Amino acid sequence: MFEILKKKKIVEKEYDMWIKAPRVASHAKPGQFVVVRTSDKGERIPLTIADYDRENGNIRLIFQTVGKTTYEMAKLEVGDKLADVVGPLGTPSEVKKHGTVLMIGGGVGIAALFPIIRELKNLGNKVITILGGRTSELVIMKDECAKYSDELIITTDDGSEGIKGVVTDAMKMLNERGEKIDYAWAIGPTIMMKFAALTAKDLGIPIWVSLNPIMVDGTGMCGACRVTVNGNIRFACVDGPEFDGHGVAWDELMTRLKQYKDQEKISLEKYLNEVGEM
Amino acid sequence: MALNIPKNKTPIAEQKPEERSHNFKEVVLGYTLEEAITEANRCLQCPTHPCVSGCPVNIDIPGFILALRNNDLSESIKILKSYNNLPAVCGRVCPQESQCEGKCTVGLMKEHEPVAIGKLERFVADWAASHEGVEEPPKKVEVNKGKVAVIGAGPSGLTVAADLAKKGYKVTIFEALHAPGGVLMYGIPEFRLPKTIVEREVKAIEELGVDVETDVVVGKTITIEEIREEYDAIYIGTGAGTPRFMNIPGTNLNGVYSASEFLTRINLMHAYEFPKYDTPIRIGKRVVVVGAGNVAMDASRSALRLGAEKSMIVYRRSEKEMPARIEEYHHALEEGIEFHWLTNPVEYIGDENGNVKAVKCIKMQLGEPDASGRRRPVPIEGSEFVIEADMVIEAIGQTANKVLLSTFPELKLNKRGYIEADPETGATSVEGVYAGGDIVTGAATVILAMGAGKKSAKAIDEYITSKKKA
Numbered sequence: 001m002f003e004i005l006k007k008k009k010i011v012e013k014e015y016d017m018w019i020k021a022p023r024v025a026s027h028a029k030p031g032q033f034v035v036v037r038t039s040d041k042g043e044r045i046p047l048t049i050a051d052y053d054r055e056n057g058n059i060r061l062i063f064q065t066v067g068k069t070t071y072e073m074a075k076l077e078v079g080d081k082l083a084d085v086v087g088p089l090g091t092p093s094e095v096k097k098h099g100t101v102l103m104i105g106g107g108v109g110i111a112a113l114f115p116i117i118r119e120l121k122n123l124g125n126k127v128i129t130i131l132g133g134r135t136s137e138l139v140i141m142k143d144e145c146a147k148y149s150d151e152l153i154i155t156t157d158d159g160s161e162g163i164k165g166v167v168t169d170a171m172k173m174l175n176e177r178g179e180k181i182d183y184a185w186a187i188g189p190t191i192m193m194k195f196a197a198l199t200a201k202d203l204g205i206p207i208w209v210s211l212n213p214i215m216v217d218g219t220g221m222c223g224a225c226r227v228t229v230n231g232n233i234r235f236a237c238v239d240g241p242e243f244d245g246h247g248v249a250w251d252e253l254m255t256r257l258k259q260y261k262d263q264e265k266i267s268l269e270k271y272l273n274e275v276g277e278m
Numbered sequence: 279m280a281l282n283i284p285k286n287k288t289p290i291a292e293q294k295p296e297e298r299s300h301n302f303k304e305v306v307l308g309y310t311l312e313e314a315i316t317e318a319n320r321c322l323q324c325p326t327h328p329c330v331s332g333c334p335v336n337i338d339i340p341g342f343i344l345a346l347r348n349n350d351l352s353e354s355i356k357i358l359k360s361y362n363n364l365p366a367v368c369g370r371v372c373p374q375e376s377q378c379e380g381k382c383t384v385g386l387m388k389e390h391e392p393v394a395i396g397k398l399e400r401f402v403a404d405w406a407a408s409h410e411g412v413e414e415p416p417k418k419v420e421v422n423k424g425k426v427a428v429i430g431a432g433p434s435g436l437t438v439a440a441d442l443a444k445k446g447y448k449v450t451i452f453e454a455l456h457a458p459g460g461v462l463m464y465g466i467p468e469f470r471l472p473k474t475i476v477e478r479e480v481k482a483i484e485e486l487g488v489d490v491e492t493d494v495v496v497g498k499t500i501t502i503e504e505i506r507e508e509y510d511a512i513y514i515g516t517g518a519g520t521p522r523f524m525n526i527p528g529t530n531l532n533g534v535y536s537a538s539e540f541l542t543r544i545n546l547m548h549a550y551e552f553p554k555y556d557t558p559i560r561i562g563k564r565v566v567v568v569g570a571g572n573v574a575m576d577a578s579r580s581a582l583r584l585g586a587e588k589s590m591i592v593y594r595r596s597e598k599e600m601p602a603r604i605e606e607y608h609h610a611l612e613e614g615i616e617f618h619w620l621t622n623p624v625e626y627i628g629d630e631n632g633n634v635k636a637v638k639c640i641k642m643q644l645g646e647p648d649a650s651g652r653r654r655p656v657p658i659e660g661s662e663f664v665i666e667a668d669m670v671i672e673a674i675g676q677t678a679n680k681v682l683l684s685t686f687p688e689l690k691l692n693k694r695g696y697i698e699a700d701p702e703t704g705a706t707s708v709e710g711v712y713a714g715g716d717i718v719t720g721a722a723t724v725i726l727a728m729g730a731g732k733k734s735a736k737a738i739d740e741y742i743t744s745k746k747k748a
């Protein structure tokens with residue numbers, strides 16, 4: 001069992017938790033994820049590791065409530081336990097000295113991006129970070145990202161902070177400015193990653209994206225997580241989750257993410273009925 | 279020899295096909311004590327007992343049957359357990375027709391069926407588990423011979439662990455999933471092997487002093503180096519591990535599953551009890567399963583139980599080459615599974631929402647024998663046709679899972695990517711590291727994996743003992 005040590009609601013529907021998981025913490029690297037199960041009857045869902053504290057044996061998960069499992073997690077308090085936390089899973093990010101790196105994050109994807117930003121900065125890269133969201137308060141972890149970025153650009157749909165627009169607008173702005181980018185990462189909602197990857201392609205920038213398909217085991221056993229990249233079937237849980245953004249079959253991924261839409265709705269409604277409004 | 283024994287096996291109670299095809303409860307209900315003794319009396323106790331040599335772990339079959347016949351269930355279970363740590367499982371899932379029962383002297387007599395050895399094994403194991411005092415509690419042994427790590431809590435890992443614990447080793451099993459049992463938990467369906475039975479047999483092994491640590495993916499959660507530092511020997515029994523796909527157009531359409539995913543959702547995650555359990559599964563109306571092994575039978579019969587109107591199997595060879603256990607095939611036929619022999623899918627066709635709606639197949643014919651000795655199926659040009667289906671499950675086998683192997687480069691692999699291990703001992707290219715089961719042989723049977731575990735337990739004991747002497 002994996003105890004919750006700290007819990008904070010960051011914004012509406014987004015939570016920040018530290019969890020006791022010493023073995024995961026001692027082996028976690030940027031870009032990896034865990035599979036979580038809340039209870040004996042629970043589903044196994046993947047969540048990216050936002051941070052880790054090797055010394056104390058803790059990992060940090062930042063998640064958005066989207067379905068039954070994440071709502072249930074949000075309901076847990078400090079001292080409560082998760083039934084299972086398995087990891088760190090997946091292939092770590094290819095962090096090395098690239099030169100100038102462009103880090104693009106949105107939603108809770110910013111949490112997954114953060115340890116990669118920190119590592120790239122520590123390795124001596126020039127780090128330019130673009131964080132985007134609908135409105136200012138939904139752009140999370142600004143200070144933490146700023147600390148390890150040479151430049152931090154915020155974009156908001158409503159213009160409440162930074163550039164009024166989306167992350168691709170900021171990408172184009174950097175290009176116009178003549179910024180030479182050696183490598184980019186984009187982590188966030190699938191649709192954001194898709195357009196960031198398309199823009200990166202136009203601008204001739206290689207880009208990593210972190211895919212979030214539906215998973216079961218998370219260890220290469222079932223193929224639920226398969227995605228098509230550069231025409232080949234790959235298992236996101238072991239071959240990824242990071243892939244060459246230029247080669248991802250985005251529409252297929254988005255269709256596959258909707259595979260259990262109806263059941264997910266039933267499950268969530270049943271749960272919300274049982275516990276009352278959140 | 280004029281023998282006065284019934285020609286046929288003593289009939290066993292089963293759920294009726296019409297009834298059972300709508301539930302996940304066990305199909306075969308088992309013998310009563312009387313029936314079991316009647317069946318035990320069909321055994322000739324022949325001096326040659328060829329059945330024993332047909333058993334991968336060489337159980338003293340006449341011995342346990344004789345004890346049963348004498349109504350000495352304590353002795354019977356004792357004999358069984360001294361060879362096999364999971365008798366209730368093996369009695370249910372072994373391919374007896376090609377093992378013990380295939381060699382049974384009675385079965386070789388004209389018009390006679392062999393003794394129902396599997397059903398008797400299962401009976402004795404179930405009886406002992408449900409009648410307190412029948413089985414002696416495990417002998418307390420001093421735990422002082424060394425520490426062994428077992429990777430994977432499937433049939434072979436559990437066997438190694440149990441055997442070594444009985445010899446006085448401290449054994450820890452690392453299991454990647456949240457529950458021990460391996461394929462017994464995630465692969466074989468409830469209606470063939472109830473999960474309470476797996477849990478019961480695992481518990482018995484834990485009572486021998488074996489520690490099972492779940493949620494540990496070796497190579498990720500802990501490294502192989504860390505284990506090597508702490509333990510005297512390692513046994514790798516991680517299973518075959520990664521599903522193969524046909525890789526034809528449409529493989530990633532919604533509604534196309536690997537059998538591994540489909541069965542894991544149902545068995546390990548209880549998706550058939552959704553929404554009581556959180557994990558969902560799609561309900562196919564017309565389901566096509568590709569392949570004709572036990573896994574394909576399990577998948578097609580599970581689809582039926584979930585509510586399919588029609589559950590079909592397509593297989594590129596003919597009925598004769600079908601690898602499934604004969605009992606599963608019969609059960610599948612009784613339940614109305616439709617078989618399309620000499621048929622192979624070439625494309626999955628999707629609708630505008632990305633859901634599979636049909637399978638384009640091609641007719642096959644059998645040509646010259648291939649490496650497996652079976653005649654190679656070849657497509658008949660121009661014979662394509664379409665089967666309407668809203669779900670496809672591919673059950674065409676597996677390849678080696680790389681998660682652990684990629685972190686252990688010193689370990690020698692064979693051409694097919696599985697671990698190279700001595701068939702007699704399980705010893706690998708790395709000293710103190712043993713391996714067995716599907717990760718060595720590729721997908722095989724529960725009992726073969728257990729047999730490998732038995733041999734390795736012996737070899738590990740010898741290895742550690744001689745090393746400690748030195």
Ligand code: FES
Binds near residue numbers: 219235
């Ligand atoms: S989640 Fe099962 S193989 Fe990736």
